[in-house]
Amino acid sequence: MELVNFVLCFLFVGSVWCGSEYYMASVVDADKGDLIRSNKYATLINEAAQSNVDLLVLPTPKTATLEYTLESCVLENFDEVVKSVSAAAKLAHMYVVAPLYEKVNCQDKEELITNNLVFDRAGSLIYVHRRPVNSLTRCNTTSSRIGRFVTDFGVTFGVLVEEDLLLTNAQEFEGIENFVITDNSVSKKSFIFAQQFQASWAFVKKVNVISASGYISGTDGLKRTSPLIVAKLRKSGGAQSSFIAGPPSSFPSEDLSQYVIKPVNLEASLQGYSDSVCHGRFCCQFFVKTSVIGTNPQDVSYGLVAFDGIHQSGSNNIGVQTCSLVACAGLYKRSCFVGSEKNTTNINFDKISIVANFSKANSAQFPTISTTTQTVCNEENFKFTIKSTDYNYVTTEIHNTDNILIFGIIGRDYSKDFESTNYNSTEDNILDFSEYISSENVQEFFDYVWIKLRVVILIVSVYVLEMM
Ligand SMILES: *[C@@H]1O[C@H](CO)[C@@H](O)[C@H](O)[C@H]1NC(C)=O
Ligand SMILES: *[C@@H]1O[C@H](CO)[C@@H](O)[C@H](O)[C@H]1NC(C)=O
Ligand SMILES: *[C@@H]1O[C@H](CO)[C@@H](O)[C@H](O)[C@H]1NC(C)=O
Ligand SMILES: *[C@@H]1O[C@H](CO)[C@@H](O)[C@H](O)[C@H]1NC(C)=O
Numbered sequence: 370m371e372l373v374n375f376v377l378c379f380l381f382v383g384s385v386w387c388g389s390e391y392y393m394a395s396v397v398d399a400d401k402g403d404l405i406r407s408n409k410y411a412t413l414i415n416e417a418a419q420s421n422v423d424l425l426v427l428p429t430p431k432t433a434t435l436e437y438t439l440e441s442c443v444l445e446n447f448d449e450v451v452k453s454v455s456a457a458a459k460l461a462h463m464y465v466v467a468p469l470y471e472k473v474n475c476q477d478k479e480e481l482i483t484n485n486l487v488f489d490r491a492g493s494l495i496y497v498h499r500r501p502v503n504s505l506t507r508c509n510t511t512s513s514r515i516g517r518f519v520t521d522f523g524v525t526f527g528v529l530v531e532e533d534l535l536l537t538n539a540q541e542f543e544g545i546e547n548f549v550i551t552d553n554s555v556s557k558k559s560f561i562f563a564q565q566f567q568a569s570w571a572f573v574k575k576v577n578v579i580s581a582s583g584y585i586s587g588t589d590g591l592k593r594t595s596p597l598i599v600a601k602l603r604k605s606g607g608a609q610s611s612f613i614a615g616p617p618s619s620f621p622s623e624d625l626s627q628y629v630i631k632p633v634n635l636e637a638s639l640q641g642y643s644d645s646v647c648h649g650r651f652c653c654q655f656f657v658k659t660s661v662i663g664t665n666p667q668d669v670s671y672g673l674v675a676f677d678g679i680h681q682s683g684s685n686n687i688g689v690q691t692c693s694l695v696a697c698a699g700l701y702k703r704s705c706f707v708g709s710e711k712n713t714t715n716i717n718f719d720k721i722s723i724v725a726n727f728s729k730a731n732s733a734q735f736p737t738i739s740t741t742t743q744t745v746c747n748e749e750n751f752k753f754t755i756k757s758t759d760y761n762y763v764t765t766e767i768h769n770t771d772n773i774l775i776f777g778i779i780g781r782d783y784s785k786d787f788e789s790t791n792y793n794s795t796e797d798n799i800l801d802f803s804e805y806i807s808s809e810n811v812q813e814f815f816d817y818v819w820i821k822l823r824v825v826i827l828i829v830s831v832y833v834l835e836m837m
Contacts, residue, residue, distance in 0.1 A: 399583030459492030546606030611747035651677035653692030688785025693777025
């Protein structure tokens with residue numbers, strides 16, 4: 370294989386990269402590139418050329434308004450933008466991936482399509498990966514979720530939109546070690562997409578990820594030359610030793626009524642304690658040891674979560690098994706998976722360890738981490754292992770880390786995808802207020818504190834009675 374690459378390489382260009390184990394990739398820093406519009410693409414491509422980049426992935430177009438919508442990202446001058454990117458790619462002698470939205474007419478309806486356009490060093494459009502923004506669409510688009518293109522430096526890239534990373538069976542990615550990922554949605558992402566999902570996906574799969582959202586896998590060899598991030602990547606994929614967790618990009622409200630959530634006993638956790646939380650026969654073993662930072666009272670509490678079922682993610686129903694420790698703002702389930710406005714939670718986790726038996730067949734497991742500030746997970750503070758026996762026995766651990774909003778294991782059970790959820794939303798069939806109180810709110814309390822709360826309520830009512 371190596372030899373073939375080598376020969377192909379010389380046939381194509383005889384470039385200095387032939388035989389090299391590495392290539393240079395670049396993306397636009399999301400923090401710096403917030404307002405980058407399509408008329409800046411040529412400039413960005415020129416800048417990347419200064420760093421001898423082989424492949425540049427442009428950001429998804431955004432408008433300057435704060436409340437941008439997908440509609441407003443649709444280019445009026447699609448053809449012009451394509452021409453200018455092509456010309457700039459040729460001038461810079463560089464591969465460029467441009468994710469552009471397009472409006473097309475499909476069966477008398479307007480549909481939004483994500484186009485991932487790939488230009489080669491000669492500025493030729495060599496590949497287009499089309500995915501509808503709305504997965505309920507009837508448009509004829511690329512049937513495969515994963516696109517592929519081959520480069521003159523001997524690397525085959527998989528192209529896909531971020532959402533498909535979670536939806537697609539991991540087995541379909543076998544054999545590809547380098548991925549270009551773009552986003553197809555400005556809608557709020559489900560918490561299980563935790564901002565770093567692509568990072569932990571790259572970490573577990575030992576692959577390179579170059580993402581239009583401003584992320585390149587691995588933390589070694591990254592160079593920030595504002596507004597670009599440039600990285601030297603190993604062609605054979607990344608045996609990364611670390612990845613970065615950060616704050617979530619959005620705080621969607623989700624239906625957590627089916628999730629089993631038990632509050633962390635912070636008092637016991639100062640000494641370190643074990644607990645297990647089960648959803649049906651799926652059980653998660655937790656060990657939590659904390660220390661309090663400073664003297665300020667906590668503004669968050671924590672919950673231990675177990676879930677084994679169907680999670681609704683946009684218009685998709687996906688099979689999910691998860692064990693997590695999550696930050697909650699109060700005693701209600703719906704307050705969990707929150708962000709914190711502050712950048713600290715006043716609690717240091719000396720150790721969290723989570724162990725569970727996940728489904729083995731047709732499944733995949735990943736770490737999920739979200740923190741209020743950027744946190745590096747590396748060999749020193751983080752562990753994630755999967756042992757396959759009758760189950761996938763998954764262990765994860767994190768040491769001496771504060772500011773945690775979510776830490777756990779997210780498992781996908783692909784065999785359960787697209788089954789409809791086996792419960793009915795209570796939203797549409799609330800008959801009267803008393804029923805609302807009795808069903809909805811009870812369900813919304815942490816599953817394991819309801820009894821304790823009843824005691825509190827009882828005491829309060831006794832107190833009230835005494836006053837009378
Ligand atoms: C989709 O493909 C089918 C068969 O290839 C074709 O008959 C139909 O016209 C296409 N629809 C659109 C909207 O392009
Ligand atoms: C956290 O926020 C405070 C002010 O809100 C700031 O002074 C401090 O530097 C921040 N810390 C980090 C680690 O970002
Ligand atoms: C995982 O399964 C094994 C074998 O059935 C069992 O001994 C072990 O207790 C299970 N672990 C957890 C965390 O459920
Ligand atoms: C959900 O609602 C449908 C129709 O209203 C009903 O047939 C079905 O049995 C319900 N499912 C559950 C789990 O209650």
